[in-house]
Amino acid sequence: MTHTTGTNTCPTWCIALHLDGDTLHHGASIELPVMRRPSPGERLFRPELSATPMTLELVAHQETGEPAPWIAVLHEGAAVLDLTTLSADHLAAALLALAADARR
């Protein structure tokens, strides 16, 4: 499904204003606080550190003319992953299965 914003026909999830010829569709980003394993350096100097917080940003985006959207996983503004929607589905399912198995 699409809707029109300015001169662009946008996907329903697009919130971009498309000012000054901006052609990138993007949705509302999701900030996801997570706990990650400390790096080897962090564990060396702070062995008591069991896990440390970080925030990931998740956002759908699609350049005008691209056939399908992407799901970006960003950390501090840099893309860590930029996946097709099918791959995002597969990653989510695999993470759920791994987490469930690891808790047993």
Ligand SMILES: [Zn+2]
């Ligand atoms: Zn748009």
